[in-house]
Structure formats: C-alpha cells, structure tokens
Amino acid sequence: MEKKDILGHFRIEGEFTSVEAYGSGHINHTFLAKTKEQKKYILQGINSTIFRDTDALMENIAGVTGFLKKEIIRQGGDPDRETLTVIPTKDGKLYFTDPDHNKWRVYPFIEGASAFDAVKSAEDFYQTGLAFGRFQSMLADYPAEKLHETIPDFHNTKKRYEDFEKAVAEDVCHRASSVAEEIAFVRARKEEMPLLSDMQKRGELPLRVTHNDTKLNNIMFDDMTHEAVCVIDLDTVMPGLSMHDFGDAIRFGANTAAEDETDLSKVSLSLELFEVYVKGFLKGCDGRLTKTEIEMLPMGAKMMTLECGMRFLADYLQGDIYFKTARDTHNLDRSRTQFALVLDMEKKWDRMCEICRRWEK
Structure with missing residues (x-):
C-alpha cells in the first residue's frame, strides 16, 4: 500500500502532501508525514520479527502513555508534548495491518524538539x-x-x-x-x-x-x-x-x-x-x-x-x-x-x- 493510503486508516484530519523516510533508527521503518494544514505525524512500520506480539506491544505503550498524560497534567505540564500520543485507527485499534500483514502505527510529531545520536556535552x-x-x-x-x-x-x-x-x-x-x-x-x-x-x-x-x-x-x-x-x-x-x-x-x-x-x-x-x-x-x-x-x-x-x-x-x-x-x-x-x-x-x-x-x- 502507498503510505498515504495507510495513513488514511487512522483518525487524522487533513490532506497529506508528503511522506518521507525519517530518523536513524535500525528497528522500525519510520516516516515523517505532513499535511496541507501544516500538521506533522510520525508513521512507523513495526518490526514484527523482533516484536512478534503487536497487541502486547501496543497495549504496553498505550497503557504507559495514558498514565503519563494524567501525571503530566497533574504536575502542570503539557501532555501533548511531554509524552507520545498513540493515534488510533478509524475502527478504534492501536495499529493498522495492511494486506501484506505489515503493522503500522501513528504518533503526532513533537514540534520544536530534536533528538541527537551522540552526547556532545x-x-x-x-x-x-x-x-x-x-x-x-x-x-x-x-x-x-x-x-x-x-x-x-x-x-x-x-x-x-x-x-x-x-x-x-x-x-x-x-x-x-x-x-x-x-x-x-x-x-x-x-x-x-x-x-x-x-x-x-x-x-x-x-x-x-x-x-x-x-x-x-x-x-x-x-x-x-x-x-x-x-x-x-x-x-x-x-x-x-x-x-x-x-x-x-x-x-x-x-x-x-x-x-x-x-x-x-x-x-x-x-x-x-x-x-x-x-x-x-x-x-x-x-x-x-x-x-x-x-x-x-x-x-x-x-x-x-x-x-x-x-x-x-x-x-x-x-x-x-x-x-x-x-x-x-x-x-x-x-x-x-x-x-x-x-x-x-x-x-x-x-x-x-x-x-x-x-x-x-
């Protein structure tokens, strides 16, 4: 499937203008998706060879991030910026399975922040x-x-x-x-x-x-x-x-x-x-x-x-x-x-x- 078609299965509003490979990770396949409305999302193909139980994997992530959001709000922080947010599919699932049995998930992109590969200081x-x-x-x-x-x-x-x-x-x-x-x-x-x-x-x-x-x-x-x-x-x-x-x-x-x-x-x-x-x-x-x-x-x-x-x-x-x-x-x-x-x-x-x-x- 085309990446834009995969994204169409998630609860995201807007028209996607680009989907490009992103980051330097070696485990999952990661892409940065941008919409006409200037929104950005991270699309990831989950490595099913390493993570064989996708349900268990995503339940862990959803459980922990949901708990973190409540704690961040309690401490007066920004839950949309200080932890990941799992965007569900249109049928309420935590990931999408394409016709080739590849598993995909989506997170909102965290704006104004960057990751680095080496300690510089x-x-x-x-x-x-x-x-x-x-x-x-x-x-x-x-x-x-x-x-x-x-x-x-x-x-x-x-x-x-x-x-x-x-x-x-x-x-x-x-x-x-x-x-x-x-x-x-x-x-x-x-x-x-x-x-x-x-x-x-x-x-x-x-x-x-x-x-x-x-x-x-x-x-x-x-x-x-x-x-x-x-x-x-x-x-x-x-x-x-x-x-x-x-x-x-x-x-x-x-x-x-x-x-x-x-x-x-x-x-x-x-x-x-x-x-x-x-x-x-x-x-x-x-x-x-x-x-x-x-x-x-x-x-x-x-x-x-x-x-x-x-x-x-x-x-x-x-x-x-x-x-x-x-x-x-x-x-x-x-x-x-x-x-x-x-x-x-x-x-x-x-x-x-x-x-x-x-x-x-």
Whole structure:
C-alpha cells in the first residue's frame, strides 16, 4: 500500500502532501508525514520479527502513555508534548495491518524538539539522566506487573549467561579457542550475574516500569532551551529494575571510547560523566527510588555492560547472526570494549559507590 493510503486508516484530519523516510533508527521503518494544514505525524512500520506480539506491544505503550498524560497534567505540564500520543485507527485499534500483514502505527510529531545520536556535552548527559529519572518517578505507581514482556528475558543476565555458555559449547564457527581469554573473563564473573534478579525475587528491589533502551537518541530536546522534553521509543517498555535503565545509560554514555573501539587503552569510565548522570537521574526520580536501589546503581552499570559484552561475544561465536557488523571481528571488538569498561568500573568501584551516596541526599 502507498503510505498515504495507510495513513488514511487512522483518525487524522487533513490532506497529506508528503511522506518521507525519517530518523536513524535500525528497528522500525519510520516516516515523517505532513499535511496541507501544516500538521506533522510520525508513521512507523513495526518490526514484527523482533516484536512478534503487536497487541502486547501496543497495549504496553498505550497503557504507559495514558498514565503519563494524567501525571503530566497533574504536575502542570503539557501532555501533548511531554509524552507520545498513540493515534488510533478509524475502527478504534492501536495499529493498522495492511494486506501484506505489515503493522503500522501513528504518533503526532513533537514540534520544536530534536533528538541527537551522540552526547556532545555533560549537560546533554545530565538532561538525559533527568528525563529517564522523571520517567521512573512518574511511573512509580504504575502496576509494572501488568505490562507484557514483549522481549522475554531481555535483561535476565543469568539467562544471557546460559545462552553464552551454549554458544561456547556449540562453537559452530570454531572461534572459541581464539577467544579463551574473553570467555574466562565472563566466567570469572558468573556468580554476580543473578544478584539483581535474586534481590528482586526476595523483595529487596521493587519491580519497576523500565524503558530498556536509555540512550541519548531516545530523548527529545527542546530546540530553544535544549532541555529534555520527552522520552520516546517505548517499544521495549517492560517490567524491570531501575538499575537496568540506569546501567544501560552509563554503559552507553559514560564510556570514553566508541562501543567498537579497537584501541582498548582509550576505554574507561568517565567518573565526571558518571556523576553528571547520577545527579540528573536521582533528581528526576525525585525520591521515588529506595535506598537499596540507589546503593545498587553501580552494580546496574556493571551488569548491563557485562551483559552487553557477553551478547556481543556470543554472537561472534555463532557467526554474527544478530548484531549487524561492518568487519569480520566487529562483534569481538565490541565485546572487548565492554569488558574493558567493566574492568575499569571494578577499579573505580569505591568512587562510583561514593558518588551515588553523595547524590542520594
């Protein structure tokens, strides 16, 4: 179907003048649609290979955004600008299925705001922490257990380790012998991997609504004030732990090197950026995290980094079947970068914990 015909199935008034590819996302197919009346909308083709249960996916998004709108109104904010709005189809559904069984959804475009792919300043990282902290705060009373698990075991580090060991044992590409050092690095930290999930099972950590992709480019920044306005890309919103969201942001944003840097001497945890993010995140959380959650934030950073490195290495052993690669050792390089970052976190552990205690107050 033509994109304009797809848009015609949604509750949108006006005549569409253009529909063009938009953004740099790798998962869904995203388009910016404009109308004769100067209105803009985001049309997305949902990746059904990754998100197989579209009903569950869209129920999560509609539930969370509906809850957020009420909270934003209660706090005197702008619900049309500070969270996404799912536009229903003309028959009241959350998405449209075309004749080829492709799934489509529509959001209003957030005017006067932009997303960025890289942290350009400490203030950017602070604003990111503030936004994801507010996300935690505003959804603190949402019943996380009612959310669907759209990607099972997404941050189940113990299960990720089991998958890793399976990849090592099968060694389908005969690569295991060449990465014995990296395999040993992972195995040496096996006992820590179930720590967070075990604490949650014992009731020591509360189940939260988590975003699960807390990168800078999932925040919209106001074009005038450059303050964080809205958290976007809610596809991976699921029940989880606050330190998952915190840790993934640190893994991505506080590393002094690129994710696939081959010169490991460039890889380290920037304590300056770590503190900037802690400050913003805890301010945004506005006292909604427990003391134990705050104490475990450094462990969240370590586990999310270790988990990611483990996934890169497992994919390398399996022949690079999941993550896109640009060279033969790309996934291996990525895993080594993550492991180097874990090692630096371990060296700076006491300072990381002290920073979290300092901004808890």
